[in-house]
Amino acid sequence: MGIRERKAREKERRRQQIIVAAKRVFSKKGFNKATMEDIAAEAELSPGTLYLYFKNKEELYASLSLRILQYLRIRVEHVHKEAGPDPQEKLEALIEAMYDVYDFDPLTIINMFHLQSSETLKNLSPELLEQIKKLSRQSIGDMARIFEEGIEKGRFIKAHPMALSDILWSLFSGVILWEASKNAINQDKDYLKETLKVAFDLFRRGVGADKGD
Amino acid sequence: MGIRERKAREKERRRQQIIVAAKRVFSKKGFNKATMEDIAAEAELSPGTLYLYFKNKEELYASLSLRILQYLRIRVEHVHKEAGPDPQEKLEALIEAMYDVYDFDPLTIINMFHLQSSETLKNLSPELLEQIKKLSRQSIGDMARIFEEGIEKGRFIKAHPMALSDILWSLFSGVILWEASKNAINQDKDYLKETLKVAFDLFRRGVGADKGD
């Protein structure tokens, strides 16, 4: 009775094998210049095999983001539901979660933001697109509720909670993309972590209601 | 004796004609799905003609950003040099400039951020890349100097000025891309302007040194 499970596990392993390869290749060459053959070679599989696991190139590309969105979703939900009652603390936990999301898979997260800002999004299968939208909505939604609480408690400035979560997310993705872009051109030192820290500091200060108010 | 000038003007007009068409097509279809033939048709020219004005598809794409970067550069320089001595006022002027940059050409600015976060950047001709880098560097550099002054005068938090300008830029581009991405999927109301406003408010608050300090 373990045989079916083993099959399933092996199938999942193969999927991961492809995902890992795709991640590397897409990160190095970008969506267009990366070929399915490149990815197959990196995964030590034949091109045909990729199509047993992914409907086409775009879905494979999008699939990379899925795991990270799931991870994000779990972390954010956890912060929302389980962290203490203090909004500031929750914001800290949220920021902590974002660092972890980045460290979880730096290559993929850049891929994901590229996807976000790309025509590819428009060409996904409805199912996959729905999954992505759902996960995004949930994460952003939970983030918004955290801000909502903070606003109600007078700890955060009075702004639309959804706007705040969009802004936190935009800041996060904006900094990552901009630093990645700078690194792509110059091979300077990578200032990402430093810049992110300042960015989050700034966000914290910016979102916090003035003490005297 | 005006004949040479007229020729030059016509040549420039033709270039603009192509740029306008390219802008539309790239915005609608994205870099990959847009074909040179699409663009030629939109410009009511033959495909071959495009190559009299642009070396290839990627350079045409990148050229779109150039005008906007120049506009940005001028505006930022102006703020840096000519605005009054008050750092906060300069920041206001800077934010004002960014709104104007966006309004100057919304389609193109999204293109530009896509380009920024794209493999295409690596395939440009050295000259064009150099132009883009130079304009970016100048704008970001001037922004950094504005922050520097503010920090010296104790009006802004003590952070690396370059980091602050990177963050302002990242916030700007991050919000625009994220909202564009949301609009691409849902055809909801466009919250860009509102969100940008909150984002800049937040930035202002975040970057300002506390009154009590």
Added chain:
Amino acid sequence: MGIRERKAREKERRRQQIIVAAKRVFSKKGFNKATMEDIAAEAELSPGTLYLYFKNKEELYASLSLRILQYLRIRVEHVHKEAGPDPQEKLEALIEAMYDVYDFDPLTIINMFHLQSSETLKNLSPELLEQIKKLSRQSIGDMARIFEEGIEKGRFIKAHPMALSDILWSLFSGVILWEASKNAINQDKDYLKETLKVAFDLFRRGVGADKGD
């Protein structure tokens, strides 16, 4: 355990199939007017398939010559090493070899001479060019050594052996091209074989040391 061999054999068969088709098309239309699609159609394959076997059009063109150069190389080497000690006999064998080389593949040999006298040569991949150069050098070198022996034995005129082999080869290719060119314009009788015979007779007489000397 025969499966890999069969694959290899089939792959080689496919290559030959393409070569045969290319030979026909190039001979009929010449390098420029022949299109890869023509060749694919002649080979009853799709255009893309050609590129699985040949890097590009020029390499396919050049590949045609390779087999014939190999054949030439083997024949000349054989004459050089194995034919009797008599220089005159060796020259006969050499001339015999040249006739055979021509008969081995008349279409291709004309292709080969066109290639030789063409800009195409400069655009080949270094590896292929090296192969061609090597085979040519070996054949011409062996021919030169045959002449060298004859000169040492006082049977051939005192001339630079390399010059003699260049001349024999030039005479051979010159006559073939010239006759082919005449045939291309007029559709007269084909005098190639007769002319070649006279040419070789003349060469034999010309290269032979005078009896009385």
Added chain:
Amino acid sequence: MGIRERKAREKERRRQQIIVAAKRVFSKKGFNKATMEDIAAEAELSPGTLYLYFKNKEELYASLSLRILQYLRIRVEHVHKEAGPDPQEKLEALIEAMYDVYDFDPLTIINMFHLQSSETLKNLSPELLEQIKKLSRQSIGDMARIFEEGIEKGRFIKAHPMALSDILWSLFSGVILWEASKNAINQDKDYLKETLKVAFDLFRRGVGADKGD
């Protein structure tokens, strides 16, 4: 009454200017890689102008050969008609003419042989093709008549006179093409003149009737 002549002379000058440019460009790049724009640039004219003087690219290419064929034709005719009665002397004069033809315009002569051995020949306008054929026929014909005389006088071997002139011509073109091809690949010393000398020596010996006969 000189104005029309001056016009005509200027027109002819312009033609020559183009021919000179075309010669250089074709020699450097070969027929296919050379573009009309290259040639126009080399001639310091605009592309459109070329078409005022030559119907198309192929005719321009072929025109290069025309002048040299005319020169050849004149020289050969002169040898045929005016040189002394001695066949050997006439052969000398013929060989001398060939050297001169080569020196007259080395670049063009290689062009001409490329043309001879090329698909281009098949695509010329009937008129131009007819001119080329006529000039070739006349030259080769006159050469054949020289050999004929020599044979009748018992000074040359008994062979078909036309074959002999074809062979002399083939030898000449074969050596030139082969040496050019060698030079194109290696940048060795150019052995053309030395090899040609040996080739003609050999021809002389080969064609001469044995003294003892």
Added chain:
DNA sequence: CATGAATGAGGCTTCATTCAT
């Protein structure tokens, strides 16, 4: 399931040629 050879649509680009000025 895996393979990988084959497909073939379609894109980018070139360039000979034309024509309004």
Added chain:
DNA sequence: AATGAATGAAGCCTCATTCAT
């Protein structure tokens, strides 16, 4: 006569995808 910008046909080649083994 000269220009040179514009044309547009057509070629080479790539590569996502399929399918017989």
